Amino acid sequence: MMIKYNLICKCGESFESWFLSSSGFDYLCRKKLIKCIYCGSLSVKKSVMAPNLPSKSNKVFKKTKLEKNIKKQLLDFRKYIEKNCKDVGENFTQEARSIHYDKKTSQGIYGKATAEETSELLEEGIEVATIPWIDKSEN
Ligand SMILES: [Zn+2]
Numbered sequence: 001m002m003i004k005y006n007l008i009c010k011c012g013e014s015f016e017s018w019f020l021s022s023s024g025f026d027y028l029c030r031k032k033l034i035k036c037i038y039c040g041s042l043s044v045k046k047s048v049m050a051p052n053l054p055s056k057s058n059k060v061f062k063k064t065k066l067e068k069n070i071k072k073q074l075l076d077f078r079k080y081i082e083k084n085c086k087d088v089g090e091n092f093t094q095e096a097r098s099i100h101y102d103k104k105t106s107q108g109i110y111g112k113a114t115a116e117e118t119s120e121l122l123e124e125g126i127e128v129a130t131i132p133w134i135d136k137s138e139n
Contacts, residue, residue: 009036010043038066074132081131085110093117100126 003022008014015037019025025046028034034044085108088095092111099109113121113128121128 006047007034007036007044008047009039009041009045011036011039011041013038014047077131078133081108081110084108087111093121096121096126096128097124100124 003019003025005017005019005025006014007017013036017034019028025034029044029046032042035042036044088109088111090112092109092113095109095111096113118128118130
């Protein structure tokens with residue numbers, strides 16, 4: 001027999017999960033195998049058994065909320081980079097190489113590079129990351 005539970009996390013999100021039985025849930029919970037799909041927390045509690053109906057509006061709402069969270073994280077990341085790293089603009093590839101080969105500075109840099117340039121840097125063993133540059137004025 002399968003039982004569907006509505007699980008609630010301490011972060012406030014809720015999601016559905018199927019279990020073999022109610023003891024199945026307790027077992028997985030004890031083994032810390034049930035994680036929140038939104039924040040990864042193990043503080044997940046089972047709520048009342050959910051009726052077997054997909055709540056569409058609810059899902060759309062959650063997705064939007066999740067997207068907003070991701071956007072906020074990327075925006076925070078952008079702020080962090082702007083505060084702690086040097087903007088080298090179009091010279092990014094050149095600067096990244098000079099830091100890597102000359103060990104000039106330990107300061108992080110950021111700037112623009114094409115996908116081709118980025119893969120060249122990675123091939124040379126230079127650690128670069130591409131992040132979506134979120135527009136501050138958005139939202
Ligand atoms: Zn959570």
